[in-house]
Amino acid sequence: MIYEQFSKPKGIIGKCVGWFMVQENYMLNEWTLSFLNLEEKNRILEIGFGPGEALKKAAKYEGVELFGIDPSEEMVETTLRRLHKESAPKQICLMHGEANELEKFQQPLDKIYAINNVTFWEEPVRTLSHLRSLLREGGKIALTLCPHEEGADDDTTEVLGGQLRTLLHDAGFQHIEVFIKPTNPNDSVCAVAMN
Template sequence: MSRFSEYIGSQFGNPRGIVGKCCCIIMNIINKAMYRKVVSNIHLNEQAKVLDIGYGNGYLVEQLYKRYQANIFGIDISEDMKKSANKRNQRGVDGGKIHLSIGDCCYLNYENEFFDVVTSINTIYFWNDTLKGLKEIFRTLKSGGVFYNVVYTKVWLQQLSYTQKGFQFFEQEDFIEFGKQVGFTEITIQDIVKGKSFMVVYKK
């Protein structure tokens, strides 16, 4: 694995600087089917509370707010992405409906049963502790709440040069087992692009 590939892979896990901004724009383009899948499956009202894990440049936050005007929260480890996402969603931020913060999804600073919906697109590969992150999501979801976890398949990820370091790889069965371990009562998987990407829907 070249140093350049390793550097690019690290940018997908923690976007920063000009290269990080460019990587996020690329992700917005190549992940459009994933964003559409999430937005079309979610049903919210203006009082609902949503958490987006790894909001990046705020693309999904923007889409959800435009459609539902709900209360959108976000957590990301990149200070640079917080600045970009806040700028992109300035209207919602100024209106008190969008709240973006820096942090780790394994340590969510929210009360129990706070969110109606939690979303994550291509972040779970980078979590320090997969089960702990899922436990935190479960804790902060209301009864009946849903976590939409959107990912690429293990086979597809493993063929990319920049994923050979810093990425964790999971099979569909792993996501189901993790969800059962933390207490989710209903877990379903929906294909986005057959053999390439899918969405795991966890219902509390």
């Protein structure tokens, strides 16, 4: 039941899970965004934005267009309220759904990222191939994970890094790099690649 709340938070428990995600992912948001070299006027997509903390950080860049998709209606509503309260840019579009359901954008995206949610994707290679089709040539993607499941340790992070590298390769991405960062309860991994 709690595991489901992390993939699709809803109700009172979902709000608590959202709060936990804010606390847990603060450093991961900063770390992930640092690999994307965000710039003014970038078109940026976050997959599984949860409570929207990473989107808030990306919104600080002048003229960016932000997009986000999340499988939880609760997170979409909560994040929209929070971003509007905090004067987020007008160029923001949040959607309810799964990453593989995204339709083509009017213009290609510059950057895509996902933090702690790739493990919830049913068909990750197919989803990544679809996301690659939405990126401009030379666009970047960053996928970050910190394993929390029972029995996970720093070796789990190393394995996940290899798996992320393989998924990105199989989806057609290039220049794949994998980075490990010491975090609690286990090390975190970020795989970065280019289209």
